[in-house]
Amino acid sequence: MRGILTVAHLTLHEVKGRKVALAALILGVAFLVVFGVGLYFVYRDMIGGGLGFTPSRAQQNVGLSFLVMAGLYAVNFLMVMMAVLMPVDTLAGDIRSGVIQTLVTKPVRRASIVLGKWLGFWVVLALYLVMMAGGVMLIAWAIAGFEVQNAPAGLALMLLEGTLLMTLSILGGTRLSTLATGVMVFGLYGLAFIGGWLEQLGAVLGNVTTQNFGIIASLIVPSEALWQLASYVMQPPLIREVSITPFSVVSVPSTGMLVWALVYTLGALLLALRQFGKRDL
Amino acid sequence: MNSVIETAGLRKAFGSKVAVDDLTLTVGRGEVFGFLGPNGAGKTTSMKMLLGLVTPTAGVGQVLGAPLGDVKARAKMGFLPEHFRFQDWLSGREFLRFHGRLYGLAGGVLTRRIEELLERVDLLDAADRPLRGYSKGMLQRIGLAQALLNQPDLVFLDEPTSGLDPLGRFLVRDIIVALREQGASVFVNSHLLSEVEVTCDRVAFVKRGCVVREMALAEQAGDVTVELKLGHVDAALLAGLAQFGRDVRQVDGLVRLTASDEATLPDIARWLVAQGVSIYRLAADHKSLEELFLEVMGEDERPG
Numbered sequence: 001m002r003g004i005l006t007v008a009h010l011t012l013h014e015v016k017g018r019k020v021a022l023a024a025l026i027l028g029v030a031f032l033v034v035f036g037v038g039l040y041f042v043y044r045d046m047i048g049g050g051l052g053f054t055p056s057r058a059q060q061n062v063g064l065s066f067l068v069m070a071g072l073y074a075v076n077f078l079m080v081m082m083a084v085l086m087p088v089d090t091l092a093g094d095i096r097s098g099v100i101q102t103l104v105t106k107p108v109r110r111a112s113i114v115l116g117k118w119l120g121f122w123v124v125l126a127l128y129l130v131m132m133a134g135g136v137m138l139i140a141w142a143i144a145g146f147e148v149q150n151a152p153a154g155l156a157l158m159l160l161e162g163t164l165l166m167t168l169s170i171l172g173g174t175r176l177s178t179l180a181t182g183v184m185v186f187g188l189y190g191l192a193f194i195g196g197w198l199e200q201l202g203a204v205l206g207n208v209t210t211q212n213f214g215i216i217a218s219l220i221v222p223s224e225a226l227w228q229l230a231s232y233v234m235q236p237p238l239i240r241e242v243s244i245t246p247f248s249v250v251s252v253p254s255t256g257m258l259v260w261a262l263v264y265t266l267g268a269l270l271l272a273l274r275q276f277g278k279r280d281l
Numbered sequence: 282m283n284s285v286i287e288t289a290g291l292r293k294a295f296g297s298k299v300a301v302d303d304l305t306l307t308v309g310r311g312e313v314f315g316f317l318g319p320n321g322a323g324k325t326t327s328m329k330m331l332l333g334l335v336t337p338t339a340g341v342g343q344v345l346g347a348p349l350g351d352v353k354a355r356a357k358m359g360f361l362p363e364h365f366r367f368q369d370w371l372s373g374r375e376f377l378r379f380h381g382r383l384y385g386l387a388g389g390v391l392t393r394r395i396e397e398l399l400e401r402v403d404l405l406d407a408a409d410r411p412l413r414g415y416s417k418g419m420l421q422r423i424g425l426a427q428a429l430l431n432q433p434d435l436v437f438l439d440e441p442t443s444g445l446d447p448l449g450r451f452l453v454r455d456i457i458v459a460l461r462e463q464g465a466s467v468f469v470n471s472h473l474l475s476e477v478e479v480t481c482d483r484v485a486f487v488k489r490g491c492v493v494r495e496m497a498l499a500e501q502a503g504d505v506t507v508e509l510k511l512g513h514v515d516a517a518l519l520a521g522l523a524q525f526g527r528d529v530r531q532v533d534g535l536v537r538l539t540a541s542d543e544a545t546l547p548d549i550a551r552w553l554v555a556q557g558v559s560i561y562r563l564a565a566d567h568k569s570l571e572e573l574f575l576e577v578m579g580e581d582e583r584p585g
Contacts, residue, residue, distance in 0.1 A: 102365070
């Protein structure tokens with residue numbers, strides 16, 4: 001445990017020392033400012049008659065929900081980027097440079113080193129998600145009094161999505177080069193992404209084959225399914241079925257998919273521990 | 282237990298390439314052991330097997346009484362890799378703190394140890410600067426401090442003096458001597474033979490993945506070269522000297538011969554005096570490690 005916490009602390013130091021945290025913070029704040037300013041002017045027009053009519057509160061909520069979900073969709077994408085890119089070089093890079101040699105010859109299990117890095121990056125990822133998604137929700141509430149429903153559940157699902165991709169990125173680094181790991185994880189993410197859309201499109205069109213095809217893609221990488229589930233729980237029933245948008249969910253991923261995503265993440269982590277444990281360094 | 286390292290038939294093959302064929306050696310407690318060989322002979326892979334960085338394909342070994350790769354035994358081991366690279370966003374002091382914590386040290390004990398070592402490797406002034414600004418020599422010194430944090434019983438140094446300036450080399454030498462005085466053992470990989478000669482108690486020559494010769498340097502077995510400066514030399518005298526050794530020859534006004542033992546020296550002196558020859562110099566030299574190296578390796582495998 002001491003080893004895990006020391007390596008996690010070292011990892012936090014790395015995120016700070018390599019200016020990852022600073023870049024994420026500055027650009028994150030910039031994102032929230034842009035989102036807030038945009039929302040402010042849209043909402044001002046909404047309630048001030050700038051649209052040519054004054055929508056009812058229910059109609060306002062449809063518009064606000066759309067905007068907030070668009071913000072969260074962008075946050076989701078940024079978080080995916082962070083999840084994959086932050087740890088992509090941590091093992092492969094340390095192995096290539098030789099930094100790993102003085103770590104793994106300490107009285108600490110190799111598994112603790114992987115778990116410590118995993119934990120360190122996970123904390124940063126969670127903080128980033130809370131800052132960004134929480135920021136979007138807070139801005140919507142402060143400016144327009146709009147409350148996202150089931151926010152904690154939605155955030156948890158998004159975090160699970162990020163955790164899954166982050167774990168895949170760490171897993172790749174136990175065996176592949178940095179570049180190959182990046183290509184692999186983004187490739188898998190792309191597969192899940194298109195699979196998720198196929199599933200929704202199939203559901204809208206009533207095409208079961210397309211829908212099942214998409215579900216199979218989600219089984220291979222359940223990341224997009226988790227976003228869809230998150231987006232489903234955070235939207236009121238009326239809005240989520242209006243039309244097909246990146247955040248409309250017609251075919252709702254099942255609880256089975258959620259369990260699968262958890263098992264998948266755990267499996268990827270265990271595989272990473274195993275691979276790194278027996279690798280010659 | 283009198284040995285800190287004991288291996289039998291350790292072998293490592295990467296695919297079809299055999300890096301280490303048969304590593305069988307014993308390193309005693311308190312011993313400074315030099316592991317010598319040309320580049321590519323398998324020195325680093327051998328060390329990595331002892332450290333648990335690389336899993337042997339075959340063979341067995343024990344380090345500090347524990348099987349290879351044992352996690353707990355590493356608490357009393359130190360290691361400075363050859364191609365040392367460290368977390369360069371950390372300052373020297375932070376670097377030592379993190380590595381000390383990995384050794385299980387903490388609090389005041391660790392703080393005192395860090396300050397002590399920073400002073401020992403002469404990096405107190407640079408301690409709060411990030412490692413990315415360190416020169417190669419400074420990095421090697423902080424790496425050395427890192428390997429000593431836990432007051433190890435056994436220290437592994439992979440080519441510790443390559444790339445260091447003379448001052449850095451003296452420091453490494455001093456540290457090795459100090460470790461021996463404290464009763465610690467040191468396992469040094471090197472191809473810099475003159476360095477090894479002054480620091481090691483025993484050496485092993487490794488050639489194409491096999492230990493081909495092991496020997497203690499103090500009681501270096503074998504021939505001594507005797508060098509004489511005499512008042513008068515003639516053919517009869519040279520013929521007479523032949524009873525004490527072989528290869529009697531005259532070079533630049535000096536007489537040289539190869540004797541099998543240092544014990545011959547007094548005999549030579551007595552005989553010369555009896556012959557009425559004035560002796561201006563009588564000196565004996567062991568073969569240098571370099572000569573031995575070439576002898577063991579053959580002319581085709583030069584050091585470096």
